[in-house]
Amino acid sequence: MRALGRFLGSMALLLALGSPALAEPRAHCAVRSISASRGAGGIDPQLADLQAQLTRPPFTEWKSFRLLAIHQVELMPGSTSSFALPEDRQGLLIYKQHLLGEGGRHRVRLQLEIRKGSEVQLSTVFVLDEGGTVLTAGNKYGDGILILGVACKTDS
Amino acid sequence: MTRPTDLHRLHDGELEGVQFEPDQLDEVDRARLQAIDEVGTAVRSALLGASQKVDVWSGMAQRLAAVDEARQKQTTLRRWRSRARRGLALLVPAVAAAGMLLWIRSTDPRVTNDCDIELLDVSGATATVMEVPDASGQGATTVIWMTEEAR
Numbered sequence: 211m212r213a214l215g216r217f218l219g220s221m222a223l224l225l226a227l228g229s230p231a232l233a234e235p236r237a238h239c240a241v242r243s244i245s246a247s248r249g250a251g252g253i254d255p256q257l258a259d260l261q262a263q264l265t266r267p268p269f270t271e272w273k274s275f276r277l278l279a280i281h282q283v284e285l286m287p288g289s290t291s292s293f294a295l296p297e298d299r300q301g302l303l304i305y306k307q308h309l310l311g312e313g314g315r316h317r318v319r320l321q322l323e324i325r326k327g328s329e330v331q332l333s334t335v336f337v338l339d340e341g342g343t344v345l346t347a348g349n350k351y352g353d354g355i356l357i358l359g360v361a362c363k364t365d366s
Numbered sequence: 367m368t369r370p371t372d373l374h375r376l377h378d379g380e381l382e383g384v385q386f387e388p389d390q391l392d393e394v395d396r397a398r399l400q401a402i403d404e405v406g407t408a409v410r411s412a413l414l415g416a417s418q419k420v421d422v423w424s425g426m427a428q429r430l431a432a433v434d435e436a437r438q439k440q441t442t443l444r445r446w447r448s449r450a451r452r453g454l455a456l457l458v459p460a461v462a463a464a465g466m467l468l469w470i471r472s473t474d475p476r477v478t479n480d481c482d483i484e485l486l487d488v489s490g491a492t493a494t495v496m497e498v499p500d501a502s503g504q505g506a507t508t509v510i511w512m513t514e515e516a517r
Binding site: 259260261262263266267268269311315319321329330331332333334335336337338339341342343344345346347348349350 | 477478480481482483484485486488489491493498499500501503507509510511512513514
């Protein structure tokens, strides 16, 4: 009975220590800039994990996908990172919060902004599963479009 | 002449109430009494001398010290066992709890792309949120699609 009490106490302590309220983990994020064009070229091998998505609508209009850059950053909750994007655009990634989803799944609340000069072309807040990817697409780039892929992992 | 047993009893003072007149003992009896006395004195001296040479205490003290040391070792061992038992009683449930949490977390290693858009603001474009099936076919990746307005 005493051992059961200690077991439950340890569980509670470990859960409390692992809870976001007490210690929010750092996030390791990667923002991939991808150019999509109509000319033949296929999918860059570095984008193999996105092959299924990039060969389905609404991306079927583009036949060539090339990785332009990867912006990798380590963020503490509440911190911001900016990065350069093609055609004088600037990206801004804000790690707002770490969350525990259903079944103890780690999630991150992020804000992504795309700016050109003083204009904020996109500002979005989203909650994403750890390791998952969200895509933004449509900004003109060359004769095609610019795609951004955002993914984060946490220390937890 | 008196019987030797009576002489011994007389020498040891065991003939209470029996009167012995000095003239009742002849020369031989007296000589025997003296001999008994001398032998008795010699035996007593020999025993006393022997007993003084025996150092009983030092032997006992050594044994007592050994017993004390053994007891101390036993007490230390008992204390260590008790502490170890107490430590294990705390450690085992803690390790079990940590193991269970790790197991719970590792039961679903699948990476998913679930994404909830909470806020979306665009300027100079229209935005559409759509979902594209991912490689597993079981999940979907969220795509924020912007269509820039002609200027």
